[in-house]
Amino acid sequence: MAGPRILFLLLLGMMWFGASPLLAQFPGELAGTVTDAATRAPVEAASIDLAGTPVAARTDASGAFRLRGLEPGEYRVTVRRAGYAARELPVTVRNGATARLDVALHPVPLALQALRVTAAAADPAATTVSREQIEASGARTAADVVERAGGVVVRGTGPTGPRTVSIRGSAADEVLVLVDGAPLNDPVTGEADLGAVPAASVERVTVLPGARTARYGPRAQAGVVLVETRAARARQAAELSAGSLGEWSGRGEVGAALGPGAWSAGAHLRRIGGGFDYARDVSDPTVVRRANDDLDEWSAFGAVQSTVAGGELRLRGGWDALDRGLPGLGHTPSPRAREEMGRGRASLAWRRAGARTTVAVAASGAAQRVRFSDPAPPFGLPYDDTTRVRTGTARVDADRLLGETGLLRSVGGGAEAGVQRVEAGALSSTAPRTRWDFGAFGHAGGGVALGGRDVALGAEARADRDGVTRDWFLSRALSAAAAFGPLRVQLANRSSFTPPSLGDQFFREGVGVVPNPDLRPERVPSEWEASAQYGATLGPADVSLAASAFTGDVKGMIVWLPDFAFRWSPRNLDVARRGADARAEIGLPAARLRVTGAWTAARVTWVRDGEDTGIQVAYRPEHAGLFTARWSPGAWRAEAAARYTGLRYPVPDRANALPGFWSAELAVSREWRLGRWHAVTAVDVDRLFDETQSLIAGYPEPGRRIRFDLRLSRADLHQP
C-alpha cells in the first residue's frame, strides 16, 4: 500500500498548489426542440449556446437538441438560426436530470421573453446516470453505475467477480437488463452480469423499478435497467488510471462531426492483478492470500449518428471481452476456476419525431461466448462449459398525439420480435437451440377533470408469446396522476411475468439435480404502487423529494432448493412482497453543495399454504440506503457516499441473520483547462474505512481500494 499512498499524497499536493478557479463537473442535461412558430415545423441546424460557456449544440432534422454534462444551476440559452429572430432564455438545470426547453422561433424579430424551465423526469421512479456522471464517478463497470440508483442492491462476489442487480428485493433474474434494446440476461441463468460490462462502453443507464413487463417485455418483473452504449460525439478523450490490487486501465476515444451528425470510436483496457490478504473465515483468523482473482478486460466501440429520411439515425457497435479468475469462497477457494467472455453487439435506431407523430425503429444483434471452466474444483466434478448465444431483436413503435385535452390524448403501439440461438454445454440435449419470441404492445394516455383538477391517465398492455413454451402472456400497466402545486401523486397498477430460464427448464441432469417438469413462469398478478414527488425552491435550496410504496406478491417464484435427499430442483413458491422507497435531494447552488439520500425497505417473505410466514427470502436485505454529498467549489469536486446494506438471512429461516453494514466511498477531483482541452485529475477511494464486509457470506473483500485517474477531453461542440 505504500506506493498508492505516496502517489495519493503527491497527487493531492499537485492539486492543491495548482488550484485555479474553474467550473466543476457537469451532471445535468438540457434537451428540447426548436420549431417554427408560424408553421410548427422543426427547425434544423439552429445553434444552441450557453452563455459564458463553450458548450453548444445544433438541432437535427427533427429540431431536437441535447446538451450533456451541465453543472446544475441557472443558465442563459441563446437560440439562433438564419431567417429567425434569435431568442435568449433562462434555464434551470437540476442535478442528474434533464431540463426540457422547447423553443419556437419567429421568422420576424421579436423581443426577448423569459422562460423558466424545471427538469422533470418522464417517470417519477426513474433514475438516470449520464456519461458525464459515469466518468465523474470513477465507475469501473455498469454495476458500479447502477449501484448509484436508489432501490438497487448489487450482489457481487469479490472485487472482480460477477455482479448482478436486485431491485426492491428481487432475484437477479427478475430484472431485465437491456443493452441498446437487446437483453443482457444470460439465457441459461436468466441473470445479467453487469460486472462484465465496462463502464467505458456505457453512455447512459436508466433504472426503472417496478413491474415493467407491459412496456419492456418478459423478465421486467421487478424492474428494468436500460443500458445505452456509447453515442457518437465530436469529442476526443483519453484516460489513464492506476490503483490498488495492481489495477491499471487506459481508455481513448476520438470523434468528429459528420455532416449533420457525428461519429466516434474508442477502446479501453483494464487489468487487475488481484491478490490481497484476508482472514480465512470469521471463525478462522488465519491470514491467507487471495489468489485467482485477476481480471483482464478490454472493449471497443464505434458509433455514428446522422439524419436520414427526416429522422435521427444512430448506429452503434462494440466488443467487450474479459478473462477473469473465479476465486470462490474464502475458506474453500477455487484456484483454477476461470471465466472467459467475448460479446459483440451492433444496433440501429431510427427515430422521427414530428409535431404529433413519432415513429421509431430499432434493431439490434449480439453474439456472445462465455466459457466457465475448472479442471480441479474444490468439490464436485471438473467442468468446462461453453455457452454461445446469438440474439437478434427488432422493434417498431409509433406514438400519436391526439390533443391537449379530452379523455384520450395520445395513443401508441408497436411490435417486437426476437430470435435467440443458444448452444450451451450446461444444458441437456432436449433444450431448444433456437427460440422465437414475439410481443405486441399498445398504450394510451389521456386525462379527466376531477374536482377541478386534471388527472392524467395512462394505460399500457402487452401480449408476449414465449418462444419455448409457445404460451401467450398478457401484461398491463394502468396509472393515474395529479398535481397539487409542487406535489405530484401517482397511483399505478401493473402485472408482469418472468419465464423460467433455459437453465431452470433444461439443465443437464447429474448427481443431485432433478428436473421439475411442472415448473411454471413466475407471475406478479397485481402490483400496486403509490408515489409522490415534491420539488420546490425553498430559500437558497432546491428541494426534491420522492416516495413510493409498493405491494405485489409473486406467484410461483422460481427457486432452486434441495429435497430431503439433497437433490436440487427448481420449484415454484409463492412470495409476498411489499415495501417503500424514499429519495431526497437538497441542492444549495450558491454553496455548490448537493446532498442526496435514498432508502428502500423491501419485505420479501415466503408464503406457505396461503399464509405469510414472515420469513425473508435468503440474501434479500430488508433495507438498503445510499447517501451522498457533493461539493464542487471552483475547479474542485469532492463527493462522499455512504451505502447501507441491511440485515439479511443466508438461509430460508429466521436464523443466522447477517447484520447490516455500512461502506463509504470518497472521490476527489480537480479540473484543469489546457487550451481547448479539459483535464481532470482524480482520486477514488472505495471502502474508505477499510470495510471488509460482504453481502454474501464467505466472499472476502479487500477493504480500502484507491485509484488515481487522469482524464483528458476536448469537446467544443456537443452533438444532439
Next chain:
Amino acid sequence: MSNRTPGRLARLACFALLPAALAACGADPITGGGATYTRMEVIVNSISNTLTLVSADSIAPTARSVSLGAQGSPVSVAARGAYAVVPMGTYPFAAVVDLRAGTVRNVALPANSGATGAAFLNDSIAIVGNPNRNSVTPVNVRAGTAGAEIAVGTYPQALAAGNGNVYVLNANLVNFSPAGPGSVTVIGSNGTVAGSIVLTGINPASGVVVGNTLVAVNSGHFGQGDGTVSLVNLVTAKEDQLIAGFGEFPGSVDVGPDGLIYVGVYSKGIVSYNVSTGQFVRGPSNPVVPGGAPPVSAVAFDYAGRLHTLAPGDCTPGTPGKEYGLPAPFTATERVVNTGVCPFAIAFATVPLS
C-alpha cells in the same frame, strides 16, 4: 365460605396447571451420582443451519434453537455430555456447541473437508469425517482445537462410537457415485488407526454399535433400491451378514430395546428387522410412517427406549420439519415437536448442569 373459596381456587389452579406441571416435571433436572443433569435431544436442521434442542424426557417438551452460522450444510451430529459436534458440510468447520449455554465455537478443519459424520472417542475428543480428503480429524471440544488429520478409507461419511473406539464408515464414493463396497476404519482409544474391516455393502451411510456388533446401513446406489444392512463382528473384524431388502436409499439406523433393527428409509418410512428370525417385522412395503407420510430422515432411540424420528417434509422455506416420539411398540406417535427446516440428524446427550 370465605375459607373454602381459596381452597377451591387453588385446586382449580392446580388442575389447570397440571399439564404444564407435568411437562415441567418431565423437563426437570435429574439428580444422580452427586451430579445434576438433564437429558437432551439434539436435532440438526440442514437448511436452517440450526440445532433444535429438545428436552428428551417430556411428552410436552420445550424446544429452543441454536444458530450454527451463515454457511454450511450440516447433516450429522454427535453429542456427549455438555457438547455437541456438528460437521458443517461444505463449510470446512466443525461447530462445537455448548449445550448448556447454547453457544457455538467453530473449529477449523482442513480445507475442502466436506465435513460430514462425527462420533465421540471420549469426553473430550470427537472424531469428524473429512470425506473430500479421505481422512478424519480429532476435535477437542473442550479446548476448541483440531488435531492432525488421520487417513482412513475412501469417502468417510459416517462415524459410530462404541467400546472406546470410533468406527469410520467409508462409503467409497468417487465423483459422488459408489465405486465399490464400503469399508470400516477403526480408530482406537489412543486416537490412531487400529484396523480396518472390509464390507460387502454399498455406500455405508450410518451405523450404531451394540455390544460387539456394528450395525451399518448401506444406502446402495441412488435410484436402484438396493439398500442393505451389514452386521459387523467387531471382535473378528469381519462382516458377518449382509441383509438385503431395505429398498431405496435407507439412511439411518438404530437398534431398539426389543433387539430389532430400525432403519429409516427416506422415501418409505421406518422399517424393522428381526435378526433372530431373519424376517422383516415391518418391511419397506409396510413401514411405520409417523405423521402419515414420508420422508423419514433419521431414527434414534433415547435412553428410555423411546423411538424418535425426523420428518423433514419438503424442505421448503417456511415449512418446519417435525420430530416424532414413539413409545414401544413404536407404531404410534406420543409427541410431536416442530423443528427447523429440513431436520436431518438426531443425537442424545446427558448434559450436566453444573
